[in-house]
Amino acid sequence: MADDKPAGRGIPASALYINVFVVATCGLVYELLAGTLGSYLLGDSVTQFSLVIGLYLSAMGVGAWISRRIDTNLAAKFLEIELAVAVIGGLSAPALFMAFGTVQHFQFVLLGFVFVIGTLVGLEIPLIMRLLEGQATFKDIISRVLTFDYIGALAAAVLFPLVFVPQLGIVRTSLLMGALNGAVALWGTWLLAPQLGKARIGLRIRAVLVIAGMVVALGFADRLTTFAEEQMYADPVVYSESSPYQRLLVTRGRSGFNLFLNGNLQFASADEYRYHEALVHPAMIAAETPPRRVLILGGGDGLALREVLAHPSVEAVTLVDLDPAMTQLGKTFPPLAELSRNSLEDKRVTIVNDDAMVWVDENRELWDAIIIDFPDPNTYGLAKLYTRLFYARVNARLSPGGAIGLQATSPLFARRAYWCIVETMRAGGLFVRPYQVTVPSFGVWGFALARKLPFEPPTRAPDVALRFINDAALAGMFEMAADMTALPVEVNHLDNQVLVRYYEREWKRWQQ
Amino acid sequence: MAAVGPSRRDFVALLLGAPVAAAIGCGSKQARIPPGQIIETGARRGHAVLRDGPPPTPTRWRDVEVAIVGGGIAGLTAAWELRRKGIIDVVIYELDDVPGGTARGSASPVTGYPWGAHYIVAPQHDQPDLIALLDELGAIESMRPDGTPVIDEALRCRELEERVFYRGRWYEGLYLEAGASVEDRRQRDLFNAEILRWSTFRDPAGRRAFSLPVSQASDLPELTALDKISFASWLDSKGFTSERLRWLCDYSCRDDYALDAAGTSAWAGLFYFASRRGAGASYQSVVTWPDGNGTLVRHFAKEVPIEPGVVVTRVDPDGTLVAVGPQGAFGVRAKHVVLAVPGFVADHLVPDRPKTVADYGAWAVANLHLRARPVERLGAPPAWDSVIRNSKSLGYVSATHQRGREHGPTVWTWFYPFTGPGDVARREVVDASYEDWAEVVLRDLELPHPQIRELVDKIEIAFWGHGMIRPRPGALFDPARLARLQPRGRIHFAHTDLSGIALFEEAFDHGLRAAREIVAARQATPA
Numbered sequence A: 001m002a003d004d005k006p007a008g009r010g011i012p013a014s015a016l017y018i019n020v021f022v023v024a025t026c027g028l029v030y031e032l033l034a035g036t037l038g039s040y041l042l043g044d045s046v047t048q049f050s051l052v053i054g055l056y057l058s059a060m061g062v063g064a065w066i067s068r069r070i071d072t073n074l075a076a077k078f079l080e081i082e083l084a085v086a087v088i089g090g091l092s093a094p095a096l097f098m099a100f101g102t103v104q105h106f107q108f109v110l111l112g113f114v115f116v117i118g119t120l121v122g123l124e125i126p127l128i129m130r131l132l133e134g135q136a137t138f139k140d141i142i143s144r145v146l147t148f149d150y151i152g153a154l155a156a157a158v159l160f161p162l163v164f165v166p167q168l169g170i171v172r173t174s175l176l177m178g179a180l181n182g183a184v185a186l187w188g189t190w191l192l193a194p195q196l197g198k199a200r201i202g203l204r205i206r207a208v209l210v211i212a213g214m215v216v217a218l219g220f221a222d223r224l225t226t227f228a229e230e231q232m233y234a235d236p237v238v239y240s241e242s243s244p245y246q247r248l249l250v251t252r253g254r255s256g257f258n259l260f261l262n263g264n265l266q267f268a269s270a271d272e273y274r275y276h277e278a279l280v281h282p283a284m285i286a287a288e289t290p291p292r293r294v295l296i297l298g299g300g301d302g303l304a305l306r307e308v309l310a311h312p313s314v315e316a317v318t319l320v321d322l323d324p325a326m327t328q329l330g331k332t333f334p335p336l337a338e339l340s341r342n343s344l345e346d347k348r349v350t351i352v353n354d355d356a357m358v359w360v361d362e363n364r365e366l367w368d369a370i371i372i373d374f375p376d377p378n379t380y381g382l383a384k385l386y387t388r389l390f391y392a393r394v395n396a397r398l399s400p401g402g403a404i405g406l407q408a409t410s411p412l413f414a415r416r417a418y419w420c421i422v423e424t425m426r427a428g429g430l431f432v433r434p435y436q437v438t439v440p441s442f443g444v445w446g447f448a449l450a451r452k453l454p455f456e457p458p459t460r461a462p463d464v465a466l467r468f469i470n471d472a473a474l475a476g477m478f479e480m481a482a483d484m485t486a487l488p489v490e491v492n493h494l495d496n497q498v499l500v501r502y503y504e505r506e507w508k509r510w511q512q
Numbered sequence B: 001m002a003a004v005g006p007s008r009r010d011f012v013a014l015l016l017g018a019p020v021a022a023a024i025g026c027g028s029k030q031a032r033i034p035p036g037q038i039i040e041t042g043a044r045r046g047h048a049v050l051r052d053g054p055p056p057t058p059t060r061w062r063d064v065e066v067a068i069v070g071g072g073i074a075g076l077t078a079a080w081e082l083r084r085k086g087i088i089d090v091v092i093y094e095l096d097d098v099p100g101g102t103a104r105g106s107a108s109p110v111t112g113y114p115w116g117a118h119y120i121v122a123p124q125h126d127q128p129d130l131i132a133l134l135d136e137l138g139a140i141e142s143m144r145p146d147g148t149p150v151i152d153e154a155l156r157c158r159e160l161e162e163r164v165f166y167r168g169r170w171y172e173g174l175y176l177e178a179g180a181s182v183e184d185r186r187q188r189d190l191f192n193a194e195i196l197r198w199s200t201f202r203d204p205a206g207r208r209a210f211s212l213p214v215s216q217a218s219d220l221p222e223l224t225a226l227d228k229i230s231f232a233s234w235l236d237s238k239g240f241t242s243e244r245l246r247w248l249c250d251y252s253c254r255d256d257y258a259l260d261a262a263g264t265s266a267w268a269g270l271f272y273f274a275s276r277r278g279a280g281a282s283y284q285s286v287v288t289w290p291d292g293n294g295t296l297v298r299h300f301a302k303e304v305p306i307e308p309g310v311v312v313t314r315v316d317p318d319g320t321l322v323a324v325g326p327q328g329a330f331g332v333r334a335k336h337v338v339l340a341v342p343g344f345v346a347d348h349l350v351p352d353r354p355k356t357v358a359d360y361g362a363w364a365v366a367n368l369h370l371r372a373r374p375v376e377r378l379g380a381p382p383a384w385d386s387v388i389r390n391s392k393s394l395g396y397v398s399a400t401h402q403r404g405r406e407h408g409p410t411v412w413t414w415f416y417p418f419t420g421p422g423d424v425a426r427r428e429v430v431d432a433s434y435e436d437w438a439e440v441v442l443r444d445l446e447l448p449h450p451q452i453r454e455l456v457d458k459i460e461i462a463f464w465g466h467g468m469i470r471p472r473p474g475a476l477f478d479p480a481r482l483a484r485l486q487p488r489g490r491i492h493f494a495h496t497d498l499s500g501i502a503l504f505e506e507a508f509d510h511g512l513r514a515a516r517e518i519v520a521a522r523q524a525t526p527a
């Protein structure tokens, strides 16, 4: 039996020190990953890092304490633990990313990972020392093991911010460390062969499986988030998905979440209230009577819906969004669901996943307020939702006293595109009041308020708790500064699509 | 599933060229062929009765004021016009089980889709009858002060109208702008200027040079002389040598005439471009429905009694008509007859009349029922009409484009013109099976859409052996053509073939004329 032999005999000590070095590096990288992920996803990096570091160190203590319970099969146990670290640590980042989108109490999951990894790493160091027992004097072993341990930590601390995160991204770094841990364990089956006896075969197979698993997962990491994407967005990507309709992606920055559709920012959680209040409330108060039946076209994130539902008069809302993945994300992605106050689950709400162009043509109901929130018209497919035909169809679905609120890109950055939308609505038979607000993450943003008959813009803020709109804000919205006033434009039709051309030409100037 | 045999490979080579067929040989890809069939368009029944059957002897006779033979656009238009003039004792005898001829459409639970004609050109102010027809359909939004209608935006072909697949990428439009040299652009601009000149031209009588319908066009000798040469020689003579421009001209001829530019009359080649331009610069909108001109057919067919499955075998100038229907042979005594069948059939039914120049282009049309759209490659987004630049086919038209659905199931209509002699084409394909045809269609579409095979639930194929009459040099201003327009006794002639060009507007024009001849004849001889 392996444990019958004196532990240290026949072990190439220097090789084991390298082992210590790698274990220490990987261990600290997992810790840093957890801290970084915590601050990305939950914000408040000071709290996250101190929690993670504190828990990690104490977990290492727990590991060290447990280590004395291990008496037999030292070498095999050491390698098994190393493989466990490889698996749990290696998969920690992808698992945490996925958990973030699906579980409610993410903080506990995160700390759970930290604790388990810390404990396992804490077990390893004492075991290594015991394996080296008899090779050198106790003081030498202590000094060398600890030296390599701390150098490993330094390597991790330097490589992590300078190489791993910028070059590989979080998920790949995690998987790579897992593979490295697995490789060291595999090497260990040779180093410790005399102590392992027959057990080494099984360990080798497991080590190879772990390494292979990490390599396969690296392949999948590209699906999870493409490398290019991680480079493209200023903030880390915390969720991404390609539906048949579009690419949905959420990033987490210092100030909150950002939702991107096909690379275009849809909202930033920090200031979306300005955007969504401005989009929804003017229409809700411009309608002749408090709206009871409201139609939302687009807006699958549920944020405009949140504002609509704030009005007690609302009895029924139908939300039409092309992409089931979007409405699903709005419902189930915890940060989004929270932001929208679970509006998509409200029992007054009916969700329809269909093309709004076709749906408004087939729908036969009348709506007291219609909120239109589509992505900007940068493709023919989207710009068809900004045509005279579309507005004529929407107009036909508007009740006689009803009002329409719609987002219309920036009158400052894309002035012609903005006025083209306004003119196109007019061509669709609507009376339009253009307005704008400033949304820091977008800049100056344009909207349009429309009714079937001439009307004055509303002056009294609604009687709902709002963060942005009050009487003063409302009055200012309908003023256009000199650099945003109307320009001569053509009307956008299905068969000319001038809007796409205006839009591209104008935005190009701002995107260097 | 049987492997692709040599004969199928030969068939692919015949239609698409050797390189495409060669690709079948290599690669072990198990080529799935989706279910489907070749659909009948009346040719078999026509041949069986007219060509191969014994002359029928009617035992039953019936009387009708106006008998219309042929339920294509021309016949349907005649019935429509007669009804507008208060003449309602009218019956249409149609050989096939459904009306429409080459303008018919079908429908699946997903969408309507065409079998041939799939668009018309928006009418100008001087086409009041077409304006009236579209108005009945609710297709007119408003009228401009000059009398030009504004067509319902939902019917005006939506952007992107056309795209072309070239070297692994889609490009917007038909003319390949990318990579065009300075000389290419110069020639293109010159060509456009030439077209513009012709579209704004008016002769001393105020007629256009190239008008839709052809009957309204000027007959100045300098213009009719263009019919004597080929479009290719005309392009040569003007120094239009740019490959991109020549491709566009060739494509247009294949698209509208099933001919290449070398086989097309220069008059017809210029007509293609110049007749579609309005009072000035801009091209008239293309007006389209999911089932193409099938929507017009359905509208026409609502009001007239149509007897389908009836092959008329003989028409006499005294108004008697012999036919074979589902219940056997019968005769009709009509006060007036509109013979709205293709020229080669009319020649057969009315023996001693000036013969139609029998040059017909054959067409293959396939409708592919897709359960989902393929993943798009780089470049231009999906369009109404997607053209493959290096293919002998014309590519495909998406039936759901106009409606605005960008995702999910759809139907694509694939068009293939046989630019060679019609009888050769008809002989070549006579033995082709459904699988042979499906392989051709799929091989062609796999070029831009490698994964298309897996997305197709069903393919239906139609072969139009006498798909359309072709404007070869000399055919349009042939005095015999004009002679064929003349009524024979009680028979009035209506069919697009009488124009020498196959277009909705031509069939419509002849239907109107025939109906008006009858109205005039009735007024001359009170009943």
Ligand SMILES: Cc1cc2nc3c(=O)[nH]c(=O)nc-3n(C[C@H](O)[C@H](O)[C@H](O)COP(=O)(O)OP(=O)(O)OC[C@H]3O[C@@H](n4cnc5c(N)ncnc54)[C@H](O)[C@@H]3O)c2cc1C
Pocket: B042, B046, B069, B070, B071, B072, B073, B074, B075, B093, B094, B095, B096, B099, B100, B101, B102, B103, B115, B116, B117, B118, B119, B120, B310, B311, B312, B313, B340, B341, B342, B345, B363, B365, B415, B464, B467, B468, B494, B495, B496, B497, B501, B502, B503, B504, B505, B506, B507
């Ligand atoms: C593939 C294809 C694509 C086309 N695309 C377009 C397009 O996009 N736009 C456009 O404007 N034009 C297009 N055309 C041309 C257009 O379809 C025709 O010009 C037009 O529809 C012809 O109508 P018609 O009534 O003159 O003739 P047909 O459609 O030929 O109608 C003649 C009818 O007579 C019937 N018939 C024949 N013999 C007998 C008989 N003995 N007894 C009784 N009935 C008989 C036939 O079954 C048929 O229904 C296309 C044609 C083809 C083949």
